[in-house]
Amino acid sequence: MKTRIAERSLAEGFNQSRLPAFTDEEISYISGTFDFMGLNMYTSYLVEAMDEVPIGEPNYNYDLGTKSYQSDDWESSAASWVKLTPWGMRKVLNWLKETYNDPAIIITENGLADDGSTLEDDQRVRYYRDYLSNVRSAMEDGVNVIGYTAWSLMDNFEWLQGYTQRFGLFYVDFDNINRTRTPKTSVSYYKKVVETHCLVDTCEE
Incomplete structure (x- = not known):
């Protein structure tokens, strides 16, 4: 990433990379100061190279130099960008271990959206079961996972999708002034x- 953006920046007429760089002093100051690595993991993508785009106005997608996509045969969810790919969890955890010298890892977000039409969120139960199974497999591989957070405890405001995508284990009635919360099937599963x-x-045993 740093090399690509630096090369394209110079070709675009900048006298240095558009990507800010740490000084040697800053690198020395922060080196080794983190306590753990936090990972948000929902889904996976396949990536392939794309033809180099001619130099012009700076563009995030041109900087990438790759095209990402998801297979049509992967199971979909209420959030179009979240397809069920539990195998991706084990792969990324092992990659982090090998790439960043075996850090302690806390999975800070992992979850699935529903559309709010039912409390019987069986897909979410399968999602957690299969993703957590791959977390366990990664730990058996030697990955130092020290924590896990299911996303999320209850339905909330979801960025551009607002209240139409519900990631919560608890259903929230946003039409009720009390914002009544009702457990979905996934609550009893996750509690167990x-x-x-x-x-x-x-x-x-």
Whole structure:
């Protein structure tokens, strides 16, 4: 990324990269100061190279130099950009371990949206089961995962989608002045996981 943006910046007539760079002093000051790496993980993409775009106005997509896409046969969700790819969790956790010298990792966001039409969110239950299974597999691979946060506890305001996409384990009635909260099926599942560390219906003691 740094190399591509620097090269394109010079070709665009800038006297330095458009991407700000740390000084040697700043690098020395912050090196090794983090306590853990935080990972937001929802879905996966496939990536392929694209033909180099002629130099012109700076553009984020041109800087990328790649095209990302999702396979049509991956299971979709209420959020069009979130397709169920639990295998991606294990892959990215192992990549982080190898790339960043085995850091402690907290998965800070991981979840699935529904459209609010039912409390029986069986797809979300499968999502958590399969993603957490891949977290466990990554830990068995030696990845140092020290925490996990399901996103999210309750439905909330979701960026450009507002209240139309619901990531919560609890359904929030936004038409009620009290914002009444009702547990979805995923609440009982996630509660069991937290209490027993068991991802499936029954586990051996």
